[in-house]
Amino acid sequence: MISNLDYGTLQQLWWIICSLVGSLFLFLTFVQGGNTLLWQVAKNDVESALVMNSLGRKWEITFTTLVLFGGALFAAFPKFYATSFGGAYWVWMLILFTFIVQAVSFEFRKKPGNLLGARVYESFLLINGTVGVLLIGAAVGTFFTGSNFILNAYNQVSWTHPLRGLEAAFSLFNLSLGLFLVFNARVLGAMYLLNNIDFSAMDGFEARIRKAAWVNFLCSLPFLLYVLASLLLRQGFGVDEAGVVSMVANKYLLNLLAMPLVLGLLLLGLVLVILGVLATAFKGSSRGIWLAGPGTVLVGLALFFTAGFNSTPFYPSVADLQSSLTIFNASSSRYTLTAMTYVALGIPFVLAYVVYVWRQMDSQKLAAHEVANDEAY
């Protein structure tokens, strides 16, 4: 059956798969958000240890999802991989830098002889959760605001801005999307901690985390509202049947109206995030993460679909509109997409065992006595 799928269907299918992986990553940034809450919510060593050990059991899943996102884009949309990573050099390098320092921090932080001291490793985690997530948001924002590149006849990229990608962070839209993701990650981080930690005899600790979920949600709102308003009102990039790219008024609003399912995903996602926050802040629920997390995935999917479907170049160039990348001109060959689609049949199996193991490990909440030994983070 897969081998009978036509090229266009495969290209769209792979945009959906990449969008799903990217959106799952946005959910899993609860690890990054949780990292940044350490100073605010943990007031003693036991509380710090609980935060670190709770997040430390999940950081690799987030990290791996990011790596898979990169690998999937490389395999399915190599022209995007080459253009964006090679062109927007500094924004990607700084993002990677923050993930490199994150990867050692859980393991090294409490180990004797760790050279830099626990505070430095905690700062690495803070940098990852703020600068790293902010820049990811800015990079995703360029799907709507455009980037400064030109492709030649051999599809080699020339970047026309001296900041090589960092200029993305100076656009109000991109910056707002980045800040929304930072605060949303903190909201998710707080909800995850509430779901994962045993707060017996630690009421103050639990209350601080609940407050953090609410306060960070309020902080995220202005940025979310600006992003949504700007998205609906701004001029966007469109591509006609001949492949000619031009500016289109209210393009992304038109996309949402033309794709009611995507509009539904966006609205449902936002509602789920809000319900998760309300349940956490006012109902004493520890399961808000299971509303806000899927909600974040749906919002992410809606953003990626709005950027890539309905005759829209998902990686537009403001330096040369005709260099813009669409899911049809940036993809791998039909053969590769077909082979990779067979491979993707394994994804549900992978998700199933991840969920199974996660449930096994989290069937008991993390208690203070478990983080009091030398093996703990």
Added chain:
Amino acid sequence: MVDVDLSLVNWSRAQFALTAMYHWIFVPLTLGLSFLLAMFESIYVRTGDEKWKALTKFWMTLFAINFAIGVATGIILEFQFGTNWSNYSWMVGDIFGAPLAIEGIFAFFLEATFFAVMFFGWNRVSKGFHLFSTWMVAVGSSLSAVWILVANAWMQHPVGMAFNPETARFEMENFWAVLFSPIAMSKFTHATSSGFLLASLFVVTISSWYLLKGRHVEMAKRSIVVASVFGLLASVYVGFTGDEAAFENAQKQPMKLAAFEGLYKGEQGAGLVAAGIMNGDKKPGDSQAPFLFEVKLPGLLSLLANRESGSFVPGIDDLVYGNSEQNVMGVVDKMKMGRLAVADLADFKQARLEKNENGASDALTRFNINKEFLGYGYLNTPEEAVPPVSTVFYSFHIMVILGGFFPVLFLAYLFYTLKGRIGEVRWLLPIGVSSYFLGLVAQQTGWVVAEVGRQPWAIQGLLPVKVATTNLAVGNVQATFFMFLGLFTLLLIAEIKIMLKQISIGPEGI
């Protein structure tokens, strides 16, 4: 012919080499130690002996420290293909990206998911599920090696693809040919078994140190038994797979094999250089002797390269300038055809741009005649096709000599273990303590042979590194090079200090 900023190419190469070499300090240990952990824990589950559990947990602590920095240094490698080698990523992403994505889906998730159970699940899951998780981490690490080595093997021997002139890129035609390429098989078996070997040396090194100090003697002896058996099997297998890898190199990358051996003039019944000092002034095509001093084993190189002791093995000069007697086409001739292919491709693209279909069709017909030599059209001189011979020669010989030493070492450890005297052999234990560091040297030199030996190609014969880079101002790459050098060095120092401290603390109660 091609106006390329060589300093950009060299800095991009230096950055990739730096990050890859740092990464490969940690990865082979992860590959092998994960299996040793699974073996230690299997013995614990089978015997119920708590001392085996303590031993497993001790090695697991060291594994975790190594694993974290391995992950940290690994992420940059994947994304660096895009950031610093964007032309490469576009031209071969259709083929090269697929194994990386599959590695993410099937290997990394397996490792990441079960890693958490292995470390934090002792009191949360059953004994059996915990053991299963430890084995899954080991399987995941080897699965990861499969896919990245398939990708690397494809760079050494590109198969299962065709060049598409419309997009000016290589596209996959046969996934199975890429996966089961003989180079991929030999690379996977050689690299993973060398990881098993290195991890065994790691265990022997630390255990020998404990024996010398008279600390944790029982744990050290138990660890040595398992590691010596595993290490001996692995080191013998490394020898066989190394021989197979050299044979494949001789068939698919004869220039690399010639560089292994510093062989300039091809010979029938060529001898294998057991040891030698190269003449640093020697250049391809000149009449100088390649060696100041050499010890050669007659006929062995022909046997290794072609499985026939009297067969002809082409040298660097044959491969550069051609040898019609032996039917070897030289780089000189390949460049002529490659330049025609480059020009015809440009004509094709221009005709397409001008919507001149007849012109495009003519150019394509001409291009197809010479397309297999396209990459040679980008070389400036025939000698550019020769890798740095001395670097490859010395690296290869250091690796082979060390590869011959390790099975002897493991045999000695097993012999004295069986005699019950391993703790008393004072001459052997210091050698054991140094063995892990020798293993690291063998690992690094092995990759120098593989990667420097492939130069000047990113994709053997098809895409030179100088065409594969991202168009960047060199200052950007210099900045990130020093950024990674500083960061990785800092993290390495921290890792070593933490490791030493944990070794000094030692296991609990054994």
